[in-house]
Amino acid sequence: NAGVTQTPKFRVLKTGQSMTLLCAQDMNHEYMYWYRQDPGMGLRLIHYSVGEGTTAKGEVPDGYNVSRLKKQNFLLGLESAAPSQTSVYFCASRKGTATSGGNYNEQFFGPGTRLTVL
Amino acid sequence: SQKIEQNSEALNIQEGKTATLTCNYTNYSPAYLQWYRQDPGRGPVFLLLIRENEKEKRKERLKVTFDTTLKQSLFHITASQPADSATYLCASPLGQGGKLIFGQGTELSVKP
Structure with missing residues (x-):
């Protein structure tokens, strides 16, 4: 199993450009998450999904959109990139269904995407 | 609002000693705490979970404690x-x- 994979690993954008980050997991997990990690700030949740076709806002959702058209994929979009979005982005997935919760399950993280916006 | 804080200062210790890391939470009572390890350039990896009714959890050289009175968890590597x-x-x-x-x-x- 590959676990959680992220594409691309690195990207440099100019202000105003758009891009999509792809997250894929092969563990049949219901829940998926997008975080950003900045020095001294820790991991902050951008958006998350509790199942195929569902998405919800996290702590810092502004400037980002997400889609979960297939259970195994979770896409993070930046429509008009800003320098403040320079960060390392991590995707994570977790076992558990929306009805049974499985609240004690750990999250599995991808390797991250380092994004620089000039 | 809910806050969870760790000592942001780096911890430097000598090989063979016990490392102790602290995690404090305020304004809520979590049902559990999880600990992850993150290596440079990689995503976090889950290590241990401890529930609020567990005082201590061990896994090989790792030990985690959960003190609901102090609102604190300690993570030890022996x-x-x-x-x-x-x-x-x-x-x-x-x-x-x-x-x-x-x-x-x-x-x-x-x-x-």
């Missing part, structure tokens, strides 16, 4: 090795959807 050098993150549940709130992480450096 007989530390240079390979234990990494950043360690604590996390607690936040609302529905399996969401977690993470501390800033503490960087541990074990010198030979």
Whole structure:
């Protein structure tokens, strides 16, 4: 199993450009998450999904959109990139269904995407 | 609002000693805490979970405690090795959807 994979690993954008980050997991997990990690700030949740076709806002959702058209994929979009979005982005997935919760399950993280916006 | 904090200062210790990392939470009572390890350039990896009704949990050289009175969790690595050098993150549940709130992480450096 590959676990959680992220594409691309690195990207440099100019202000105003758009891009999509792809997250894929092969563990049949219901829940998926997008975080950003900045020095001294820790991991902050951008958006998350509790199942195929569902998405919800996290702590810092502004400037980002997400889609979960297939259970195994979770896409993070930046429509008009800003320098403040320079960060390392991590995707994570977790076992558990929306009805049974499985609240004690750990999250599995991808390797991250380092994004620089000039 | 709910807050979870770790000592942001790096911890430097000698090989063979016990490393102790601290995680404090305020304004809520989490049902459990999780600890993750993060190596440079990589995503966090889950290590241990401790529930609020558990005082202590062990896994090999790792030990985690949960003190609901002090609102604190301690993470211990005994007989530390240079390979234990990494950043360690604590996390607690936040609302529905399996969401977690993470501390800033503490960087541990074990010198030979």
